[in-house]
Amino acid sequence: MDMRSLLTLSVLLALIRGNKGQKPIVTLRPKFPQVYAGDDITLICNREGGSKPTTWFINETSSQTHQDYLMLLTAVTPDNNGVYECEQGGMKSDPFTLTVLDLEPHAQLSPSVGGAVMTKGEGRNLVLQTDDDDLENWICYVLRGVNTFAIGLDINKEMKRAVFFAEFKEAERATFWCKKNTTVLRSNAVTLKMTELMVMLVPPAVPALKGENLTLRCEVWGKPKLDKAVFYKNNKSLPKSSPEDTYTITNATQSDNGMYSCHATYRYTHISAKAAMKDGDADAQELKVIGGPPAAVISASANSLKCSCPDCPASCTSYHWYHTPFNDPFTREKRSENDESINVEKEGEYRCRRDCGNGFSRFSDIHNYTDQPVEFGHMWYILVPALILFVIIIVLIIVLKYRRCGRMGIQAPGRDADQDTLMSVRYVR
Ligand SMILES: *[C@@H]1O[C@H](CO)[C@@H](O)[C@H](O)[C@H]1NC(C)=O
Ligand SMILES: *[C@@H]1O[C@H](CO)[C@@H](O)[C@H](O)[C@H]1NC(C)=O
Ligand SMILES: *[C@@H]1O[C@H](CO)[C@@H](O)[C@H](O)[C@H]1NC(C)=O
Ligand SMILES: *[C@@H]1O[C@H](CO)[C@@H](O)[C@H](O)[C@H]1NC(C)=O
Ligand SMILES: *[C@@H]1O[C@H](CO)[C@@H](O)[C@H](O)[C@H]1NC(C)=O
Ligand SMILES: *[C@@H]1O[C@H](CO)[C@@H](O)[C@H](O)[C@H]1NC(C)=O
DSSP: OOHHHHHHHHHHHHHHHHHHOOOOEEEEESOOSSEETTOOEEEEEESSSSOOOOEEEETTEEOSSOOSSEEEEOSOOGGGOEEEEEEETTEEOOOEEEOEESSBOSBEEEESSOOSEEETTOEEEEEEEOSSSOGGGEEEEEEETTEEEEEOOEEETTTTEEEEEEEOTTOSEEEEEEEETTSSOBBOOEEEEEEOSSEEEEOOSSOEETTOOEEEEEEETTOOEEEEEEEEETTEEOOOOSSTTEEEESSOOGGGOEEEEEEEEEEOTTTOTTOOOEEEEBOOEEEOEEOOSOBOEEEEETTEEEEEOTTOOTTOOOEEEEEEOTTOTTOOEEOSOOSSEEEOOSOEEEEEEEBOSSSBOBOOOOEEEOHHHHHHHHHHHHHHHHHHHHHHHHHHHHHHHHHHHHHHTOOHHHHHHHHHHHHHHHHHO
């Protein structure tokens, strides 16, 4: 075969290949620069767009549970790390390596009120807090289905936070997150789920962490009077709880994972006193408890606070400290120190976390620092010895006076003087 026929052959082969279509590609949505523990992510297997019969391979084993071209992974952890491949129409994608960091991202995004489920047409304010003041450089996004849209931010410079209104439009679930322009710094993601039913089972909007107490609420649209609510886990009814509309899981573990729903009986008594009794079921919602990244811990002695993180990886180097005044619970000021220990003067709530390069440890619990008790403590240390010293001096004076008076033989006036001194001592005490 000469050169020319070789060339023709390869062109022909390429044409045949082209006709059969290209290899599918695995893409990650949201388009996160880094995936952190607790994120909800979707892997998309796409050849030419649209849904097609798909086979997924995880660590080279074909997956029985994922057969759609979208693979939704909720509350991911490093256990989800692995090599993901997909196959459509006999064509296999290149491998996609998923790496979940067991850390938290830089910024925090959270709903101002409410949990993870809303009725169709509803919306909710999400609040963004970052460590630096340059909120103008942050952009927020929403993923609805497979499409991403940018969202405008309302910046409150004074309170060092930004707010935007989160809504579904036509989607059934929407994931919101924010990113600092031209950097890899981002916030956690908040996923909101839509329901078309009157009754809603509402889990928290943030990932459920092991060891936490979790509250599931049974809510009814329009907030009527709730006569009765029954909670279900995997279709089995749960023991009655109090208050009626909430079910609390104390010290959550992986054994609490499951699909939760509720059945509510209610009356719109605020519309009409004779409103009819109604009842309904909620959509089931997934609860997934994850171990969560290692957490920082504050220990305190007097006005010195120390931050530690026993389970943090070695990549964690510096420390971040945060202060919130008691009278201003919405502001959060990052302190300039990056040290393990700090001395505090200002009253308020203190939290710390460790900076681990490509992410952070979890925040410590809040440490309340109050001035008074410590100040009073110090005062007593000074006051008590001072008082004792004072009494000793008085007693010494009396004794000395007695001796002198005795020697001089002038007793009556001396006694009067002593009485005066004694009285003044009593007065002081
Ligand atoms: C894939 O294999 C890695 C290494 O053996 C393992 O750590 C990981 O958990 C596996 N991933 C899944 C999703 O099973
Ligand atoms: C983000 O950065 C790009 C490139 O520097 C710039 O063109 C764009 O205006 C920036 N957007 C915002 C919202 O700052
Ligand atoms: C969870 O609730 C239990 C019982 O009400 C309480 O003792 C415990 O301190 C709570 N734990 C946390 C982490 O709030
Ligand atoms: C609960 O019941 C519904 C309807 O009967 C069924 O579709 C669903 O799979 C059940 N869920 C579980 C977790 O068993
Ligand atoms: C929470 O559960 C773990 C194990 O399930 C147990 O070791 C721990 O003591 C429990 N904590 C509380 C506060 O009950
Ligand atoms: C800290 O103080 C605030 C405000 O006074 C209070 O609401 C909170 O419960 C306190 N937290 C702790 C852990 O003591």
